[in-house]
Amino acid sequence: MSFFRYVFFFVFVFCFIPKTVFAVVDPTAVPNNKFGIHIAVADEQDLKDAAALVNSSGGDWGYVTVVIQENDRDTGKWQDIFNTMRKLHLIPIVRIASQQQGAVWKRPSADDAQGWADFLDSLNWVVENRYVVLYNEPNHAQEWGGEVLPEDYAHVAYTFAKTLKEKNPDFYVMLAGLDEAAPSSMPRHEDAGVFLSRVLATKDSASWGAVLDGICAHAYPNPGFVGSPDGWGKASVRGYQWLQDIFSQGGIIKKMPVFITETGWDQSKVGEETASQYLLQTFQNIWLSDANIVAVTPFILNYQSDPFLGFSWKKKEADSFYTIYTKTQEFLKQKGAPKQREKIEILSSLPTTFTAESKIGFALRIKNKGQSIIDAFDGYKIAVLQANKGFEEVISPIVLLGPGEETNISVFIKTPKKTGYTKSRIVLKKNDEQVSVIAPWNRRIVPKINMVVFVKLLLGFTREVGGYEVQVYDQRERIIFKRADMNTVNGKISLKDIPNVIVGESYRVVILRPYYLPRQTHVQLKETNNEVRVKPMLPLDWNRDGKWNWKDMIWFL
Incomplete structure (x- = not known):
């Protein structure tokens, strides 16, 4: 009986317990630079400023969160952006979005999934893992067509995730980051825990686990974006830990690396120096020491108007940055080494x-x-x-x-x-x-080849004549063989042991003799039976410059 218990245990462990599965690469298993930044517009200057920020002080291959709206799916434009990011060593985290309709964002449809998958797959991504976040804070009504609908979001998100995975397994898919401080006041807002639990309840855990790869978190220091860098709970800089618990409670027990795509303090409330101090303190004490965090991309590099002016790291209508930018630049970072397809x-x-x-x-x-x-x-x-x-x-x-x-x-x-x-x-x-x-x-x-050249002098001997030179040129016009002082016997020059040949390639063979115009032809050289025939040689090169012109007449006269 004991033997059968062991057999049952073995089968159960290896066949039924879910295993950790990664899209292509476990991003926590390679050298990784966690520093990143969220940008509003992926123009060249902001990308350069982002690279100067996240790849400074020993860092390389930092992250940038970018937003692509459905009415901005221009393959040429975004391929150029990705190519710029590739040159700057920036890893994109793409949050897809619908488009604004008045004061709200249009509610996406599951029918949009294939179009998005086709577009995103048409791009040559910067690294193997194609990080994609499925929309933004759908526990806010204004982000989902004016109404909070957890089950509708679940249907759309699952369809998108499944379609992306079927299109290309390199897609690394995450659900939307939520407003973790939102109250439960339906239909305008829903508590993040309630919302996420209802989303996960629409499918069994195995189905969600098969299409999701990581957790996207908005770890803001609440309340009011002025909270302590030492705070705890879902509405704090540690909010991602609370999210991990929600996923576990939903039955998704595989490893889910964390991407904090939004965080930061409102500088207009806490002050420039305090915002900088708090952010770096949180990096030092919490985020960098957590091995499950892949990237932190604070909100936002450059935003020149309300409502996000207080979060902008770039000063309004200026080319300079706030202290938070320069202090983050100075912070020591790790040199990342993301996996890329090299072919x-x-x-x-x-x-x-x-x-x-x-x-x-x-x-x-x-x-x-x-x-x-x-x-x-x-x-x-x-x-x-x-x-x-x-x-x-x-x-x-x-x-x-x-x-x-x-x-x-x-x-x-x-x-x-x-x-x-x-x-x-x-x-x-x-x-x-x-x-x-x-x-x-x-x-x-193969052995060095032999070749027979058939030549004929228009005015001259036909039996045995000396003074010939044979030259052979390859397709790049480099001379590979030259032999001088060759004799013809019955109009044939016999050449043995010619080296430097690619058998089957075409070569240019040149025949020279003093006072005669050169003759040449192209021939494909074989292992054996190489015969070369040229037109009769004309005795018209009297000044021996290799061509017939008026100078020959002067020399002759």
């Missing part, structure tokens, strides 16, 4: 067959199909890994190749003496660690 695609054909004991160069056209900017100064390089030693490769560095961009690289190889097959792979490395495989590259080494 290079080779657009041109890879040569596979080479002559032995050769030095060969060729160009490859490549395209950045990933998310990162491939730059040698950031430690990126293309390398060749091979099972059998003998080859040597030198590949030109890549500089500032952004996603979607193409460039040419030069590849130089030195082949071994031994003929046969070699298996290898072309890989992308960063700081000497492989990050992706670009392509397999199975190479074959």
Whole structure:
């Protein structure tokens, strides 16, 4: 009987207890810079100011919360914004929004989910995790079409989350941040705990757990945005802890990292210096020490009018900032290392067959199909890994190749003496660690090739004539072979052991002889039976400059 108990326990634990699942990357498991900022308009200057703030004092790859409204879904515009954020090392947290209709925000519909998923998936995101927050404070009537409707929000949010996940599993989905200080006064407001509990009750915990990845929190120091940095409870800077309990009570027991996308003190009430002191005190004593917090993006970098002027870190109608900006800049931060998709695609054909004991160069056209900017100064390089030693490769560095961009690289190889097959792979490395495989590259080494050139002098001997020079150029117009003082026998020049050849490629063969105009042709060189034929050579280069012109006449006269 004891044996069957163990079997039952094993099956129950491994089959029925929910397991922690992350979208792509657990953001708490990689080096992470928690500092961020919320911005109202994602223009270039605000993004630069945000980067100068969150990536200062040792920090890198901080966060920015941005809002995309349904009437602003311009792929070109937002791709440009994402590309700017990529260059500035800013990780976007996207809060989607409907649009204002008078004093309220239009109530979203579940029917909008596919359109949003298509739009968001059309963008090349900055990092693997595509952080998306589903709307804003729906426990306020004005944020949900004029009425608080927990079950309606639940239906819309679940449909959106499920649709996003089905579109691309990289979407990292969070429910809306709530006003955690709101009273229960329906239909205008609902207590955040009551609202969230009713939302979670619309589905079983497994369904919600399958589509949600993290918790979005608005951890304001209430009441009145003037509360203590040491406060406790749902209406405090620790409000996210209370939210975690609500999710657990709703049966979602998997790990849910926290994103505090709004917080901050009203400087018009507590004063500039106090707001700065309180924020950094909270970072130091609470948020930075909590391993489950991923990002804190205080509200707001730049807002030049009411009702949020008191929260703006940038002074009104000025290019300067309040103390809170400069003090946060000075605060020591961590260098983040978010996961990005790093992928290079080779657009041109890879040569596979080479002559032995050769030095060969060729160009490859490549395209950045990933998310990162491939730059040698950031430690990126293309390398060749091979099972059998003998080859040597030198590949030109890549500089500032952004996603979607193409460039040419030069590849130089030195082949071994031994003929046969070699298996290898072309890989992308960063700081000497492989990050992706670009392509397999199975190479074959063959003996140096032979070639017969058929030549004929328009005025001259046909049996045995000397003084010829043969030159062979590759597709990049570099000379790979030259042999002088060659003789023809019965109109043929026999060349043996030609190195530096990519078998199957086209080469330009040039025939020279003093006082004769050069002849050339293009030929695809094979392993064997290489025959080259040129037009009859004309004795018209009397001044030996390689061409026929009036100078030859002067020389002749």
